[in-house]
Amino acid sequence: MTALTQTPATAGPLALGLRQGGLEIKQFSRSREAVVFTMAFPAIMIVIFASIFDGEIGGGVNFTQYFITGMIATGLLSVGFQSLAIQIPAERDRGVLKRLRGTPMPQWVYFAGKVIMVFVVGLVETAVLLAVSTLFFGLELPGSGARWLTFLWVGVLGISACTLCGIAFSSVARTARSAPAVVTPVALILQFISGVFFVFTNLPTWMQQVAAIFPLKWMCQGLRSVFLPDSFAAQEPGGSWELGKVALVLGAWCVIGLILCITTFRWTTKRDG
Amino acid sequence: MTQEEPAIAVSGLRKAYGDNVAVAGVDLEVRRGEVFALLGPNGAGKTTTVEILEGYRHRDGGSVSVLGADPQHADKAWRSRVGIVLQGTGEFDDLTVSEVVRHFAGFYPNPDDPATVIRRVGLGDKERARTHTLSGGQKRRLDVALGIIGRPELLFLDEPTTGFDPEARREFWDLIRDLSAAGTTIVLTTHYLEEAEALADRLAVIAGGSLIAVSTPQALGDRQSAPATVSWRTADGTVERKETSTPTALIAEIATGFGGEVPGLTVTRPTLEDVYLTMIGHR
Numbered sequence: 138m139t140a141l142t143q144t145p146a147t148a149g150p151l152a153l154g155l156r157q158g159g160l161e162i163k164q165f166s167r168s169r170e171a172v173v174f175t176m177a178f179p180a181i182m183i184v185i186f187a188s189i190f191d192g193e194i195g196g197g198v199n200f201t202q203y204f205i206t207g208m209i210a211t212g213l214l215s216v217g218f219q220s221l222a223i224q225i226p227a228e229r230d231r232g233v234l235k236r237l238r239g240t241p242m243p244q245w246v247y248f249a250g251k252v253i254m255v256f257v258v259g260l261v262e263t264a265v266l267l268a269v270s271t272l273f274f275g276l277e278l279p280g281s282g283a284r285w286l287t288f289l290w291v292g293v294l295g296i297s298a299c300t301l302c303g304i305a306f307s308s309v310a311r312t313a314r315s316a317p318a319v320v321t322p323v324a325l326i327l328q329f330i331s332g333v334f335f336v337f338t339n340l341p342t343w344m345q346q347v348a349a350i351f352p353l354k355w356m357c358q359g360l361r362s363v364f365l366p367d368s369f370a371a372q373e374p375g376g377s378w379e380l381g382k383v384a385l386v387l388g389a390w391c392v393i394g395l396i397l398c399i400t401t402f403r404w405t406t407k408r409d410g
Numbered sequence: 411m412t413q414e415e416p417a418i419a420v421s422g423l424r425k426a427y428g429d430n431v432a433v434a435g436v437d438l439e440v441r442r443g444e445v446f447a448l449l450g451p452n453g454a455g456k457t458t459t460v461e462i463l464e465g466y467r468h469r470d471g472g473s474v475s476v477l478g479a480d481p482q483h484a485d486k487a488w489r490s491r492v493g494i495v496l497q498g499t500g501e502f503d504d505l506t507v508s509e510v511v512r513h514f515a516g517f518y519p520n521p522d523d524p525a526t527v528i529r530r531v532g533l534g535d536k537e538r539a540r541t542h543t544l545s546g547g548q549k550r551r552l553d554v555a556l557g558i559i560g561r562p563e564l565l566f567l568d569e570p571t572t573g574f575d576p577e578a579r580r581e582f583w584d585l586i587r588d589l590s591a592a593g594t595t596i597v598l599t600t601h602y603l604e605e606a607e608a609l610a611d612r613l614a615v616i617a618g619g620s621l622i623a624v625s626t627p628q629a630l631g632d633r634q635s636a637p638a639t640v641s642w643r644t645a646d647g648t649v650e651r652k653e654t655s656t657p658t659a660l661i662a663e664i665a666t667g668f669g670g671e672v673p674g675l676t677v678t679r680p681t682l683e684d685v686y687l688t689m690i691g692h693r
Contacts, residue, residue, distance in 0.1 A: 153516070160505070160513055167504035232498040236556070239464065239496070240517045241489040405466065 153246045158253025165254055175220065176262050179212035180269045186334075187274040194336070196368060201274040206360035207333035208270075209263055210295065214353055216259045217299030218306065219324050221251060225307035226316040229406055238404040248304060248398070255300045263292070277364075284363050287380065291359035294387040298352045301394025308401045327353045338372055345374055352390045359383040415478065417442045417564050417595040418463060422472035425458055432458040434619035435472070445586065445596045447610035447627075449603070451690050455619040456599050457497065457568065463597070464494050464566055477564055490518050493562030495553050497569050503542040507533055510541060511555050518560030530588075531555045532581055546573040554585070564595045571605060583608055603683050617690040627682065636680050640664075643674035 165171055183204060190200035228234055237247055270276035279285050306323075310316035328334060330344045331353040337345065348354040361369065362378035370377050418440035425433040433455045440446045450456045461467045462474060465481035465488075474480060479488050502510050511528055515521035528537055531551040536544060541552060550573060557565060567586075571579045586609055590596055600606055606613050607627040615623040615630070623630060638657040642664060644650050654660045657677050664672050680688065 156513070156516055160509075163509070164502065164504045231501050232496060233502065235466070235498075236494075236496060238466070239489070239492075239494040240514060240560070241486040241519075242517045243486065 150243070150246075153243070154249035154253070157242075157246050157250030158257075161250040161254035162257055165258060171220075175216060175258060176265055178215065179208045179262060179266045182211070183208045183266060183270050183274065187270070196366065198366060198369070199275060201270055201276050202364050203336065203361070205266070205270050205276055206357050206364050207328075207331075208266055209292070209360055210331075210353055210356040211328055211333050212262050212266060213259050213292065213296045213356065214299050214324060214327070216262060217255050217296045218303040219320055221255065221300060221303030222306040222310070222320040223313075223316045225251075225304065226310040227313035229307075229403065230313040234404045251304065252297075252300055255296060255303075259292075259296050279363050287359065288363045291356060291363070291383060291387070294384065294391065295352065295356035295359070298387050298390035298394060301391055301398055302352070305394050305397035305401060308397075308403050312406075327351055330354075332357050338374060349374075349386075352387055355383045355386045359387075415442070416440060416475075417444075417477060418446075418597070419475045420459075420463070420472065423459065423462065423469055423474060424471035425455075425462060425467065425469050431619055433462070433469075436616070436619075436621050438614060438621065438624070440595060440597060442595055443590070443593055444611040445590050445598060445609050447606040447613035448597065448599045448616060449601075449606055449613055449686060450599075450616035454617045454690070456616050459616065460566060460568060460597065460599055464492070465489075490520075490560055491563045493557040493560060493565040495557035495565070495567045495570055497572075501541055501549070504540060506538050506540055507544070507552055507555075508537045510552065511559055514556050515559050520561055521559050522561050524559065527555050527559050530585060531558075532578070547575065547578050550574065551578075551582075554582070558589065558594075562594060564597070565589065567596065567598045569599055569601065571600070571602065579605070603686055607682055615686060615689050622689055630682065630685055636685055639676075639678045639680075641674070641676050641678075642672045649674065 183201070186204045186208070187201045190204070192200060194200050194203050225234075234247070238244075267276065267278065271278060279288055306320065307316075310319045327348070330340065330348040331337070331351065332340065332348070333353070337348075337354070337357065340348075345354075358373065358378065359380060361373070362380060373379065375382070416439045418438065420436055420438040423433055423436040423438075424431070436455070436459060438459075448456055448460065458467065462469050463476050463481055465476075465484035468482055474482070477488060477491055479485075481488070484492075505513075507528060508524065511524040515524050525537070528534060531554050533544075533548060533551050533555065536548060541549065544552065550570065554567075554570060557567070571582055574582060583605070586596060586598075590609075596609075598606070598609060610627055612624065612626055613630060614621050629635075635655070637653045637655045639651060639653050640657050640660050641649055641651045652660060661672065661675070661677070664675075
C-alpha cells in the first residue's frame with residue numbers, strides 16, 4: 138500500500154478480543170431464554186437423576202457423585218458445541234458475519250469473542266450445578282488440590298474441544314432453521330453413548346468403542362477421576378482413569394476442530410456465493 | 411497515491427457461477443470524490459460487481475483496483491478506508507443502537523464520534539433503543555451509521571433507501587450530499603431513478619452482465635438529444651408512429667405531404683425512466 142495507508146487500529150489485539158467477548162456476554166445475558174435454559178438445564182437434570190437414582194452406586198458413594206460428571210460434561214457440550222453450532226448459522230443468515238467481514242476487524246476477534254463467552258457461561262453454569270448438587274443432593278466436592286487441578290484442565294480442554302468443534306460444525310447447517318435439527322441429534326446421541334445418562338461400563342462394548350472416538354466420553358471419564366474415589370478406577374474400561382489418554386484425545390479434538398474451523402468457516406451464506 | 415488516481419478502476423471484469431455468466435467484461439472508472447450510481451435490473455450483475463469491489467467475492471478475470479489495492483487481497487488498513495452498507499441488514503437483536511455503533515467504532519483507527527453519527531443518520535432519539543425494536547427504515551439508518559462510523563474515503567451503498575418513506579428519503583439524500591461535499595467517494599446501487607438523478611454525478615447502466623451506458627444523469631435522460639416519438643393519423647385513419655432524433659425535420663416532411671395541418675400530431679420525449687427501460691429492454 139501507499140503513504141496514505143493509515144495506522145492500524147489503535148486498540149491492541151487483547152483489548153479487541155476482550156471487547157468482543159464483552160459484547161457476546163452482553164448479548165447472551167440479555168437473551169432471557171438462553172440464560173434460563175443454559176444455566177438451569179444441567180441443574181434440572183441433576184435434580185431428576187438424583188431423584189430417580191437416590192441410592193448408592195457402591196462402596197458408600199451415592200449416584201449423584203457419578204451423574205454429576207455427566208452433567209458437567211453435558212453442560213460444557215451444550216454451551217460450547219450446541220449453542221455455537223446453532224447460533225453461528227443464525228448470525229450468518231442474518232448477515233452479521235458478512236457485515237463484520239466488511240470491517241477492519243481481524244477474523245480471529247470474532248472467534249475470540251465466542252470463546253470468551255463460552256468460557257464465562259460454562260464456568261457460571263458449572264458453578265450453579267455444583268452448588269445445587271452440594272446443597273441438595275449430598276455431592277462431595279473434590280477433596281484435594283490435585284483433583285481440583287485435574288478438574289480444571291479436563292474442563293478447559295473439554296470446553297475448548299467442544300467450542301472449536303461447535304464453530305467447525307456451524308458450517309454444516311445450510312440455514313439457521315436447519316441448524317437445531319442438525320446439531321441436536323449429534324449431541325443427544327453422544328450423551329447416550331458416552332455415559333451421561335447411564336453408567337458407561339453398563340453400555341454394550343461396541344457402543345463404548347464408538348463413544349471413545351468422541352470427546353464427551355473422555356470428558357466424563359476425566360471428571361470421574363475428580364469426583365469418584367480412586368478405587369473406582371479399576372471399573373473403567375481401561376482399568377484406570379487413563380488421564381494421559383483423556384488429555385491426548387481432547388487435545389486431538391482441539392486440533393481437528395481448529396483445522397476444520399480454519400479450512401471450512403464461511404462468513405457468507407451459500408446463496409451469497 | 412495522488413488525488414488524480416481514480417478511486418475505482420475496473421477493466422475486463424468477469425465472473426461466472428457455473429454456466430451462468432454474471433459479469434461479462436465490465437470496464438469502469440469511478441473518480442475520487444464523485445457520487446457514482448450503478449443501475450440495472452435484478453440479476454443484471456450489479457450486486458456481483460459491487461461485491462467484487464467490496465472484496466466479498468473473487469473475480470474470474472480482469473483487473474480491479476479500489477483505492478489503489480486489489481480488494482481480493484483486502485487487508486485491515488484497506489478495510490478501514492472503505493465503508494459498506496449491504497443490501498441485507500445484519501441485526502444485533504439484543505443490543506442498543508448506541509452499543510452497536512460504539513462497538514463498530516472500536517474496529518477503526520480513526521472513527522467518527524458515535525453520538526454524532528447516530529444523530530446524523532436521524533436516530534438521535536433511538537440511541538438507547540434495542541435494535542430489534544427499530545422500524546425497517548430506522549434499521550437501514552443504523553446500517554448507514556455503521557457504514558460511515560470509520561470515516562471511509564469510499565462508501566458503498568447497496569439499495570440504501572429501500573423501505574424509506576419520502577421524507578426519510580429526502581433526509582438520506584441530504585446526508586449523502588453532506589458526505590460527498592466532505593470528499594467521500596460514493597458508489598450507489600439503486601432501483602429508484604429519481605434517486606440516481608438527485609444524487610449521482612455519473613451513472614452506469616448494467617444489463618446482462620455488461621455496462622450498456624455510462625454518463626451523467628442529465629445526458630442519459632436528456633430529452634433534447636434523445637430520440638423523440640412522433641405520431642400522427644394517416645389518410646386512411648390508422649395511427650403512424652416514428653422514432654426520430656430530428657423530429658422537426660420529420661414533421662416538416664409530413665406536413666408537406668398533408669399540405670398543411672397534420673391530424674393527431676404528438677411529439678413525445680422519453681423520461682429518464684423511459685430511457686433506462688429502453689436501454690435494458692434492448693439487451
